Amino acid sequence: MxxxxxxxxxxxxxxxxxxxxxxxxxxxxxxxxxxxxxxxxxxxxxxxxxxxxxxxxxxxxxxxxxxxxxxxxxxxxxxxxxxxxxxxxxxxxxxxxxxxxxxxxxxxxxxxxxxxxxxxxxxxxxxxxxxxxxxxxxxxxxxxxxxxxxxxxxxxxxxxxxxxxxxxxxxxxxxxxxxxxxxxxxxxxxxxxxxxxxxxxxxxxxxxxxxxxxxxxxxxARTAAQLREDSEALDALAGELYSRAEQRGELDVAELAPAPSALRRRALRRWLLGAGVRELTDAHLRSVDALVARWRGQGGVWLPGNFEARRSRGKLCVSIGDTAETGETGQPTTRGD
Incomplete structure (x- = not known):
């Protein structure tokens, strides 16, 4: 027994x-x-x-x-x-x-x-x-x-x-x-x-x-389970936002901007992971989110793996390497930190 x-x-x-x-x-x-x-x-x-x-x-x-x-x-x-x-x-x-x-x-x-x-x-x-x-x-x-x-x-x-x-x-x-x-x-x-x-x-x-x-x-452990349930619900909503905003690998700022920041950052995380960016931190996501929520014509955001996320002509795009890009105004941007 x-x-x-x-x-x-x-x-x-x-x-x-x-x-x-x-x-x-x-x-x-x-x-x-x-x-x-x-x-x-x-x-x-x-x-x-x-x-x-x-x-x-x-x-x-x-x-x-x-x-x-x-x-x-x-x-x-x-x-x-x-x-x-x-x-x-x-x-x-x-x-x-x-x-x-x-x-x-x-x-x-x-x-x-x-x-x-x-x-x-x-x-x-x-x-x-x-x-x-x-x-x-x-x-x-x-x-x-x-x-x-x-x-x-x-x-x-x-x-x-x-x-x-x-x-x-x-x-x-x-x-x-x-x-x-x-x-x-x-x-x-x-x-x-x-x-x-x-x-x-x-x-x-x-x-x-x-x-x-x-x-x-x-x-x-109970707190973790409760947060996990909440996060899964937010991830599902963020997935819908991502589907609306995604256009051939780029994200439409007009779709992202009205959404709550918690959903935007989750959609951005999914986008960046899909592009191959790894080891994302909250600071990275908030910096990329600023290209949507606090846009002032700033340059791109450098991310782990030599990726750069930037805003150009109403879209967010991400790329690898060392390239000068054109910003929302049509002028070359200076990279953010």
Whole structure:
């Protein structure tokens, strides 16, 4: 007989998969396994539920190679996944490098490796993010002033990424491993105060729980869900605005100008992402929005990747490179900052 924590995790996975049955038609399900409590509890639940749905469950372990015993840790995690019911478990190695610090570089390498492990577009990769991870993500977004999109946290489904445990506390996954007789691996980096998320987990959230008499993680997760619903509604309205304004890759200022700024910026974000601009910040979007809302004949706005957004003859256009352009008045513009 399964213990209460194991049952809780299984119920969360069953509810998630029932809500997204279309993604199970390929007959396979993938689970990202680190060897920690969250991913091991998720693996057991995915195997338990998946096999009843006649779905093959595959575990994928990413070896970041950042510690001397990383290969051994990865192999142990793969073996644990098999014991917990996974039909297959494989280890993929990655090289961690690039800008943004080791935490960001490791995350980028990990997600790239997990995506490569998926054989079909319809297949899902289950991730073991819990309610506590969601609360940490919301706090990070608040601290960075990244706006509602960031504060709305992680989506339960952002295909191919699937997060069935966002309503499950981290304590439950730990208890589930105890009930299963599994000893999870504890990543030493999860206790390293050099990492912002670690300090949020070990210092900030416990302090908030103490000062506000508990329930903070759950409240932050609820706030994220509410903001996500609001953002999705605004995104839908912004999509309609974008469709009206878009003309062969440019945007008609006359269509954009009367719209609320929140919708305009969302339409602009969709336009710029579609043009290939990445790493957009709120400051970037507000600067481009000024070409609509506060037009004074100013020059274009430089964006990441050497893109320039500018206004010309009642249209917004975006291009790459170093070119002199003609502004609304028909005169060459000087670039903005």
């Amino acid at each position: 399964s213990g209460p924590a194991v049952v809780t995790v299984r119920r969360a996975v069953r509810a998630f998969l029932s809500a997204h049955e279309a993604h199970l038609r390929c007959g396979e399900l993938f689970v990202a396994v680190s060897g920690g409590a969250d991913s091991l509890a998720l693996t057991e639940a995915a195997a338990h539920v998946g096999h009843r749905l006649d779905v093959r469950v595959n575990a994928v372990v990413v070896d970041h190679g950042l510690q001397a015993d990383s290969a051994e840790v990865a192999a142990t995690a793969a073996q644990a996944a098999l014991r917990l019911g996974a039909d297959d478990a494989r280890v993929v190695g990655v090289t961690v490098s690039g800008p943004g610090g080791p935490e960001a570089a490791a995350r980028k390498a990990r997600y790239a490796a997990l995506r490569r492990a998926l054989p079909a577009e319809a297949a899902l990769m289950l991730l073991g993010h819990t309610r506590d991870d969601q609360a940490e993500t919301v706090l990070l977004g608040l601290g960075r002033g990244s706006g509602p999109r960031s504060v709305s946290g992680m989506r339960p489904l952002d295909a191919p990424w699937a997060r069935p445990l966002l309503d499950v506390p981290r304590s439950v996954t730990r208890d589930a491993c105890t009930e299963l007789g599994v000893r999870p691996w504890s990543d030493p980096q999860n206790a390293d105060p050099r990492f912002t998320r670690v300090r949020l987990r070990t210092e900030v959230l416990p302090l908030l729980e103490d000062v506000l008499n508990g329930g903070v993680a759950a409240a932050l």
